[in-house]
Amino acid sequence: MTKTLDIVFLGLSLSSSWGNGHATTFRGLLRALNKLGHRVTFLERDVPWYAHHRDLRDPDFCDLRYYDTVNELRRNHQRDLQQADVVVVGSFVPEGRAVIDDLASVCTGQFCFYDIDTPVTLARVAEDDCDYLARRQIPYFDVYFSFTGGPTLERLELEFGARRAEPLYCAVDPERHYRNRNVIEWDLGYLGTYSPDRQRTLEALLLEPARRLPDRRFVVAGSQYPREIAWPDNVERIEHLPPAEHAGFFSRQRYTLNVTRTSMVAAGWSPSVRLFEAAACGTPIISDQWPGLDCFFPASAIETAGCAQDVIAILLGRSNRARLMMARQAHSLVMARHTGAARAREFTSVLTQPGRVLDLNVESAA
Template structure:
């Protein structure tokens, strides 16, 4: 069955300063290959307009809107006729967008939370500008980047009618091993985040200080100027998705660092884990509940301190390192590609053809 699916997400056109774009690209590209018709509606904002690394999409209709009035005026027909409408986390003025779209949507109505632990913390404090607690029961399916116990919490505490995991994924056509020579012993790819910085300091900056003859790299935007980078750490301000595979292929190991809220929730794999594994790059990760459900111990190294990282860099043989990477590669290609996620997504939709309750949208005081 061919579906007409409309996504409203933070960004598809720009990966600058966000992890949403690459997630949506992989999923939508795979849905297109399965024969579904896909439209992506993106708020036209200057910070993404100035950093677009996907001007045109050959796997979906990419369209922009300026305001909610513009969304209503120019896109109401595609929202009304869609078999499925999916709203993502961190959509600008998301609360108002959800109310507007809920009134128009005649097909299945879903939420895709790429930031679940952050969302739920904000919703609990009534401090989330893209989702209100009262809106969670609107959705036929609440798709979550986080699995594990969080799914039951969504149902029992927040009233989600159906909560399903939809983890990030990788596109093997974009992420694969390149024939590059190794330039760095350890690298990290990620936008600056205050709650990741302490871990990055412990697991990369401190090992760099201890191993001045080794080379390190950090790629990502928005890092404060006052950070004192050791001289053997190379900085790359922004790395577009097209260059990720080459970047991973030039590292002996790559580092995965998880946000504090996602460590607490567990079962929240970063797309960087899957990208690196698809490039056959050995991974050193921080530790969090559920990691072994994605990568067994034989397929990944974990670290909690600079001592751990230093021991790995100095002690693990190349044979063991490459065998670990091969195992991770096989797991990711079997279970964590965009094609796998698209099949999971459509399978849930086929199981969830339910009649949505009549929604009382005149609830400004409850927003």
């Protein structure tokens, strides 16, 4: 039997998924921790951008609270932070450096960092250009949880002084991502907020195939795309797709495309949550190529492409049977290893391994 933990997260946003992949990650992890019986609080900086686009105002799996300034965070939430068994600061928290300095002197339990943007963070930290984490602060944390695995974990410890670096990848919620009975509308689709370093790959692997296959249908869903982009006539645009609609969106695609940010490709071992969501919905995936991809999806469970012709060959050359067999294998892998429940167990397991402060065993903790 394990005792109930009081866990406090400080993250970019839980309440809004608008242009923000962090919300999906936090929602799945916190929901799973709640199901395991832990008490979870999420502290979010109240900023206009997310306040105007909130799609989760009153979560039933955690206590969501807002603060306006670092001083208010200290004044109104210091007791909760002091008494928490675990405090986790996420990447891109506004004024994160000041927040971390404050918490380092307050927390009496485990103090952790959850980097949902590890390659971006390390590049900025190395240049002393990161406003949410300073290099000197990395050794403050008992555990540095990272969205990126592989060699980056060793680099965190040896080069940046992390006491302990552990992977905590994104995950999917099977209760919200599953195959529905929607009729397939698009041969290939993509879900992702605009990013300049992804756009060239999106052009090569979706827009160019669309131009060459005018009788096929394509779709791109996501916000912040520049108005000057010339979308082919057979590419449908969806400006924003809230998490509740992701399953239906993936279920209407014959294939879905995964495009990885340049920094994530360079680091490797950085799976996107869209990979796991699509697989959970039974939708076959075409992905760009990056080191470590086969650790999550073997070649038999995913298609990879490096140019438009690769995509066209897949769309025109794969049988329906082969496509569905690949999707079933990816689905099985994700359900076994990459759910929110799996991540919650990994998270608490790391905190209770030898040498950790916490002991979740009720008998030995008494």
